Every structure is written in C-alpha cells, then in structure tokens.
Amino acid sequence: MKRFESKIRKDILKFSFKIITVMIVITIITIGFFNYNMRNYRLNNTLDHYGESLEAIIKTKQEELYQVSEDVFVRFLQGQSDSRNVFSSFYSYNARQQIKSDLLVFDEDVALALHTNPVFETDYALFHFLNLVIENETPLAETGVTRVYRSNQSSYLLYIHPIIDGAIIGYAVSVINGREFQLLREDAITNYVIYDQYDNVLSSSSDSIVNSTTGKLDFNNDNSNRNFLYKEAQPYNNINVTAYIRNQNYAGVFLASLIVLTILSLFIFFQTYIFSKNVSTKIGHSLYLLYDELIKVSQTPTHRISIQTDDEFETLAQNINNVLAELQNAHDRNIKLSELNLESERRKLEAQFHPHFLANTLETIRSAIYVDSGLAEELLTLMNDILRYSISEGNVDLSLQEDLTYIENYLKVNQIRYEDFTYEFYIDDKLNHLRVPKLFLLPLIENSLKYGFKYRRDLKVRLSIHKSTHGDVVIRIIDNGGALTSDQANRLNVMLKTTTKPDQHHGLINTKQRLSLMYQHSRFVIKTKWNYTVIELRIVGGHYV
Numbered sequence: 001m002k003r004f005e006s007k008i009r010k011d012i013l014k015f016s017f018k019i020i021t022v023m024i025v026i027t028i029i030t031i032g033f034f035n036y037n038m039r040n041y042r043l044n045n046t047l048d049h050y051g052e053s054l055e056a057i058i059k060t061k062q063e064e065l066y067q068v069s070e071d072v073f074v075r076f077l078q079g080q081s082d083s084r085n086v087f088s089s090f091y092s093y094n095a096r097q098q099i100k101s102d103l104l105v106f107d108e109d110v111a112l113a114l115h116t117n118p119v120f121e122t123d124y125a126l127f128h129f130l131n132l133v134i135e136n137e138t139p140l141a142e143t144g145v146t147r148v149y150r151s152n153q154s155s156y157l158l159y160i161h162p163i164i165d166g167a168i169i170g171y172a173v174s175v176i177n178g179r180e181f182q183l184l185r186e187d188a189i190t191n192y193v194i195y196d197q198y199d200n201v202l203s204s205s206s207d208s209i210v211n212s213t214t215g216k217l218d219f220n221n222d223n224s225n226r227n228f229l230y231k232e233a234q235p236y237n238n239i240n241v242t243a244y245i246r247n248q249n250y251a252g253v254f255l256a257s258l259i260v261l262t263i264l265s266l267f268i269f270f271q272t273y274i275f276s277k278n279v280s281t282k283i284g285h286s287l288y289l290l291y292d293e294l295i296k297v298s299q300t301p302t303h304r305i306s307i308q309t310d311d312e313f314e315t316l317a318q319n320i321n322n323v324l325a326e327l328q329n330a331h332d333r334n335i336k337l338s339e340l341n342l343e344s345e346r347r348k349l350e351a352q353f354h355p356h357f358l359a360n361t362l363e364t365i366r367s368a369i370y371v372d373s374g375l376a377e378e379l380l381t382l383m384n385d386i387l388r389y390s391i392s393e394g395n396v397d398l399s400l401q402e403d404l405t406y407i408e409n410y411l412k413v414n415q416i417r418y419e420d421f422t423y424e425f426y427i428d429d430k431l432n433h434l435r436v437p438k439l440f441l442l443p444l445i446e447n448s449l450k451y452g453f454k455y456r457r458d459l460k461v462r463l464s465i466h467k468s469t470h471g472d473v474v475i476r477i478i479d480n481g482g483a484l485t486s487d488q489a490n491r492l493n494v495m496l497k498t499t500t501k502p503d504q505h506h507g508l509i510n511t512k513q514r515l516s517l518m519y520q521h522s523r524f525v526i527k528t529k530w531n532y533t534v535i536e537l538r539i540v541g542g543h544y545v
Contacts, residue, residue: 012276013269020265027261028254039245042190043231046243049188050181051235057099058146058236061159061174073163076114077107077170083114090116099180104173105163110134113170120175125151133160134171146239148196150215154178155202157194157239178203190245193217197238209244290317297324340513364417379416382409400465401432407445411461414449420458428466431473443511444477444535452481452533473539482531489528496524508535 072089075081090103105114110131115121129149137145137160144161155178163170181194181203193204199217201210209228211218230244290313293305304324305317361383368376389406404427411423445461452459464476484492496512512524521540528534 008279009273009276012279013273016269016272016276020268024261024265028257031257039229042245043229043243046188046190046192047231047233047241050184050192050194050241050243051233053099053181053184054194054239054241055235057097057176058159058239060097061101062144062161070163073105073170073172074165076105077163078165086114087116098183099176101180102175102177104175106130106171106173108169110171117175123151130158130160130171130173133158146196146236148198148200148202148239150200153215155200155215157202188243190243193242193244195240195242197240202239289313293317294320301328336513340510360417361413375416379413382413385409386413398436398438399432400427400434400436403436403438403440404463407442407463410442410445418453418457418459421453421460422458423461424463426462426464426466431465431467434473440511441475441477444508447508448477448479448481448533448535451484452479455481468538471541475537475539477535479533480531481533484526484528484533486528489526489533492526496526 072081072085076083076086086103086105094100102117102120103115104112104120107113110127112121112127120126126149129147133145133147144159147158147160149156149158157176157178159174159176161172161174162168163172178194178201182205185192185205188205191205193206193209194202195217196202201215201217204210209218210216228244229247230242232240232242234240289307290305293303293307296303297305304321307314307317361379365376365379365383368379386406386409389409404425408425415421415423441463445463448461449459452461460480462476462478464474464478466474468474492508496509508526515522515524515537519539523536523538523540525536525538526534527536
C-alpha cells in the first residue's frame with residue numbers, strides 16, 4: 001500500500017512541474033506580447049493625437065480665421081477700416097484657441113502691412129521666404145499653403161492664405177511658434193516630431209534627432225535604425241508627424257526575470273513536495289482504514305464501516321454504508337415480492353374463481369339456456385374469456401387497457417346475475433398504455449361487490465383512473481354499498497400500514513403490499529364519504545413500472 005502514497009506524491013510533483021513550466025512560458029510570452037502591444041499603443045496614441053490636433057488647427061484657421069474674417073482684411077487693405085478691426089477680430093479668435101498664434105498681413109507686393117508681434121517686423125529672412133513660397137505655389141490662390149520656417153533657433157508653422165477681392169490684393173499669414181505644440185504633449189505618451197516635406201523640424205519632444213546646425217530631422221544622427229521604433233503619418237499636405245520610441249536592451253531585463261522566475265519556481269516546487277508528502281500520507285492512512293473495513297464487510301455482510309478521519313473518506317464510508325443498507329433493503333423487498341407473488345397466485349385462484357362465484361354463474365347460464373339462449377351464450381363467452389385470461393402464464397405485466405377488458409367482463413357477468421347492479425368507468429385515455437401487474441385491481445373490485453351486496457342489490461361501482469395536476473396517477477374504486485363507517489375505514493387504514501401477514505381482508509392487504517413494493521412512493525387509503533366507500537391508490541410522481 002505504500003506504493004499508493006509514492007504514486008500520489010510523484011503525480012502531484014509531475015503536475016506541479018508541468019504547471020510551473022507552463023507558467024514560465026506564459027509569463028515570458030505575456031511580457032513580450034504586452035511590451036510589443038504597449039509600444040504600438042503608445043506610438044499610435046501619440047501619432048493620432050498630434051495628427052488630429054494639427055489637422056484641427058489648420059482647418060480652424062481656414063474656416064474661422066480667414067473665411068469668416070476675410071472681409072475685415074479686404075477693408076483694411078483697401079483703406080476702408082483701420083488696424084483696430086483686424087486686431088479685434090484676431091484677438092477674439094486667438095483667445096479661444098489652445099495653440100496661440102501671431103498674425104502677419106501683407107499687401108499684394110508682399111510688403112508687411114500689419115503684425116501682432118514686433119519680432120517679425122524686421123525679419124527679412126521671413127519676408128524673403130514668403131516671397132519664394134508665394135511665387136512658387138500655384139494652388140495658393142485656391143486653398144492656401146502651410147510651410148515650416150526656421151529662424152533664430154526657432155521654428156514656426158506658417159499658414160499662408162490669399163486675401164481676394166476679385167483678384168489677390170494681399171496675404172494673411174498665421175504664424176505658430178513650434179514651442180506651442182509642447183502644450184499638446186500632456187496627452188501624448190511617447191516622443192514625437194513634426195516636420196515638413198523638406199525635413200525642417202517644427203516641434204520635437206527631444207533635440208537628439210534634430211540637427212543643431214540646420215534644424216532638420218536627422219534620425220541617423222543617433223543610429224535610429226537600430227535604436228528607435230517609429231511610425232509616421234501625414235495629417236496635412238506637406239506636414240508630417242512621427243511618433244517614436246527608443247528601443248531598449250531587454251537582455252538584462254529578460255535575464256533578471258528568468259532568474260526571479262527560476263527562484264520562484266524552485267520555491268513552489270519545494271512547497272509542492274512538502275504538500276504532496278503530507279497529502280499522500282493522510283490519504284494513505286484514510287485509505288488503509290477504509291480498505292480494512294471493506295475486508296470486514298466482505299467477510300461479514302452485516303458489518304458496517306466505521307472510520308473517523310475528518311475528511312472525504314469518512315463521508316465515503318457513510319455513503320458506502322447507505323448503499324449497503326439500500327442493497328439490503330432491496331434484497332429484503334425482493335424476497336417479500338417473491339413471496340407475495342406466490343401468495344397472489346394462490347389468492348388469484350381462490351378469489352377470482354371462487355367455487356361459489358363459478359357455481360352461481362354456471363347456474364345462471366343453465367337457467368338462461370331455457371329462457372334466453374342469447375344471454376346464455378353471452379355468459380359463456382364472458383366466462384371463457386375470463387378463464388383464458390386468468391390461466392394464461394405470459395404477460396405478467398400488461399397495459400391498463402388490456403387489464404380493464406378483463407375487469408369489465410367480470411363486471412358484466414355480475415351485472416347479468418344482479419339486474420339492479422351497475423358500474424361505470426372513467427379512464428384517462430392517456431393512461432391506456434400504463435403497465436400494471438396482472439389481476440392488480442380485481443381483488444379490490446371483488447371486495448366492493450362482496451361487501452356491497454350484503455347491504456343492497458342496486459349496488460353501483462365506479463372505477464376512475466386519471467393523472468393529477470402534480471403528475472400522480474390516481475386510481476379510485478367507489479361503491480355505494482355503505483358498508484363502512486368512518487371509524488371502520490380509519491381502523492382499516494391503520495391495519496394496512498402495520499399488517500404484513502394478513503389473516504383477513506386478504507385482497508386489500510395483498511394489493512396494498514404489492515403496490516408499496518413495486519411503487520415505492522405510492523399511497524393506499526380507504527375513505528368513506530356520505531354512503532360511498534372509496535379505495536384510492538396514488539402512484540406519486542407518475543413513476544410506474
């Protein structure tokens with residue numbers, strides 16, 4: 001039996017080793033997958049944030065600043081209003097924006113007519129740059145253009161829009177300092193750089209990728225192909241946004257994680273070994289006790305297992321005892337059923353074909369031969385069917401419909417013998433195929449006739465079989481013989497519950513015992529109501545053989 005403990009211990013250790021291995025693999029895969037997806041998430045989040053913000057800024061300047069305020073610029077350049085109207089319109093617009101800007105207004109010769117920041121008043125490099133853009137940009141007259149301009153170590157985003165009154169009479173230029181875009185960084189979760197098609201950097205979260213001399217984008221300055229992971233987008237014509245993240249050396253992190261996982265795995269494995277040893281010893285001890293008790297049961301069938309281990313084996317022992325008790329009860333019931341079947345066969349010959357009943361019926365047939373030959377023939381046919389049915393050895397259990405045919409023949413014979421006798425059947429058609437023991441109800445029918453005819457000749461018997469709303473099969477045999485009082489019915493019910501070897505009322509007691517043995521949850525009761533005697537059989541739950 002010690003091998004059982006060893007086997008449990010080995011199985012637990014093998015299982016724990018598999019779990020630890022799977023745990024390490026899953027952890028490594030999860031870390032790698034999480035890191036990869038997190039980097040992509042950070043890049044996409046930053047890229048989307050700056051791309052959408054940049055597009056919204058330029059679109060706002062197109063739709064609100066210039067299209068709405070264009071007439072203000074026209075009147076200003078034509079001398080119909082002074083600069084105060086332009087300043088009022090611009091400052092009203094600028095106050096509503098997160099990204100602040102400056103405004104420059106030029107006439108058609110690109111001469112500065114108005115500015116909101118004196119820094120640009122003498123920036124002739126800017127004026128020259130604007131001249132070049134205006135001269136070389138054909139679509140300018142339709143949509144305006146954006147450019148990145150760098151001066152005095154600062155970068156600006158220029159949005160140049162023509163002022164038109166039939167023809168171009170000037171230009172409005174919105175100037176946004178690249179530092180303004182740093183305000184958007186609080187919603188970004190990685191590095192970024194904004195630049196134009198010529199790699200002129202407008203704004204960047206780090207100077208390491210910007211050439212300090214030219215102000216242009218220079219990833220190669222830091223071996224970016226190896227050190228950076230980045231994604232690009234072009235949210236607006238000529239303006240690009242790149243989100244990037246520095247590649248890290250994960251070898252050290254991976255090695256440290258592996259060491260931690262190894263130490264943790266060894267600790268878990270050691271704890272599992274101690275646990276498996278304790279469990280196997282406890283289970284083995286309980287199993288040995290149960291094994292010894294089962295040996296005693298095999299030697300002495302009446303022995304019941306008695307162990308106190310405070311675990312599932314104690315519950316298992318109790319369940320085994322319950323099973324043994326049920327098997328013993330089933331064995332006893334089978335013996336009783338066999339004995340009762342033999343008694344039933346004996347009582348069948350005694351009760352169903354009592355010489356008195358047979359003699360009286362034959363006498364009725366003899367008399368009817370001289371008076372009504374048709375009646376005599378009918379009686380002979382019914383008696384022939386009854387005799388054949390009763391002596392047949394096959395089909396011990398038949399359908400309810402077949403058994404009722406025999407009972408009805410029996411009642412017809414009695415109806416012919418006693419002119420005032422009547423009977424009624426109320427049978428639920430759905431129960432016609434219910435399997436019942438042969439001669440199951442006949443002793444009860446005969447009992448009603450036997451005691452009913454003692455008190456009246458106009459006896460009436462009613463047989464009712466139906467299914468209740470709870471699914472129980474209810475069988476009632478009712479007669480108006482008035483043979484029982486309520487006290488007598490109660491005494492009979494008490495006797496039926498306690499008597500197993502009848503010395504009287506054989507039909508009732510035998511039928512009740514057969515019902516209890518075959519239908520474990522059935523009920524059998526005798527009632528009186530007014531002048532009626534009711535014998536009720538109830539198969540609880542409709543579970544029947």
